[in-house]
Amino acid sequence: MKITNKGFLAVLTGLMLILAAGCTDKSQEQKKPKQEKTTKVNYDIIQAKSINVGQILGIGYPGNDVALYVATDKGLKMYNGSKWYETSTNQHEYYGFQAVSTGFIASGQPQKGLGLKNPLGIIQSVNKGQTFSKLSFYGESLFHFVGAGYSGKSLYVIKENPNDNLGKGLNYSKDNGDTWKKSALKDFGADSYGMIAVQPKNDDTIAMSTRSGIYYSIDNGNTMKLITNPVMITALTYSGENILFSSVENEKIRLKTINPATGEQKNIAIPFLDYENPITYLAVNPKDPNQMAFTTYKNDLYESIDGGMKWSSPLQNGKTELE
Structure with a gap:
C-alpha cells in the first residue's frame, strides 16, 4: 500500500532536520575540553550467528x-562479504557514523554500565571500537548529523539549538574538534538540513542532502549552491x-551520481524499493569505488x-540468519 504524503514526511523526520527558523550568520570559535581516553574493557570482535537490529544508524568502510x-542500536556490526561480526562490548549507539582513513568518527549514546557520560559528543576510534578518544562536547551534545573528512581532521556538525559553543545550523572544525566556527550558509534556500558528505581529498568541499535537492560548497559551507533539481x-x-x-x-x-563541476548525472540500477522504504545511508569504499552499500528505512542492507x-x-x- 502506498504511503501518504503525511506518512512519508514522518519517515523523513529521522532523515532530516526540518528548519523552524532561518539560518544565522554569527561565527563562533571555542576551545574543547581536554581530550580523554576511555577505560579499557574486555573487548573482542566475534563472528555473529545471527543479526537482529532495530535501527541502523550509519554505514561506512573504515x-x-x-x-x-x-x-x-546494538553496537557495531561488521560484514566482510560473507560473514557477520560484532563486538563483545562497547555496544554504543553511534549516531552520525563516519568512516575515515584511521577508523571512524561518530556521536551517540553509550552502552549502559560502562561508566561513560551520555551523550558521547564527538568521538574517534582507531582500533575498531575497542577504545575511543573524546574529541568535543563529551557529555554535552548528541549530533545526528556529523560529517568528517577522510583524513579525520575536518569535522562538521548540525546543531538544532544554538548554545555557547555552537551556532544554530552547520558548524565546522579544521583541527579535529579543537575549535569550531559557524558556517554562513550564504545562498542556502532549503527548509531542512540533512546528511553531510565531505570530499575525501578536500575537506573544505561538502555536499548536504535536503528536501529541496543537494546543496554544494567549496568553502566549509559558508557559501552554498544548489546543484540538482529541487x-x-x-x-x-x-x-x-x-x-x-x-x-x-x-x-x-x-x-x-552527479559530477558537481559539470552537473552530469548517471543512474544506477537498484533492487525495487517501495515508496515508504527510502534509502537512509550510503557508503563507498575509498579504496575500491566499485564497492558500495546502502540501507533503507526498514533496515534493509x-x-x-x-x-x-x-x-x-x-x-x-x-x-x-547465518549458517
Missing part, C-alpha cells in the same frame, strides 16, 4: 579494516570526485562489489 561497518534527497556520500545520492522522484526511489551492476542483500528488516 580505512583500517576490510569490512563494511554498520552502526546500529527534489527530495534522502542520502548522499562521495564517490571519488562525484557524489552518490538517493532521491525520491515521482514516488520512486532513485540512486544516482544492500551491497555491490561491481559498481552497482549486481546487489547482494545481507540484511532484510534488520535481520539475517
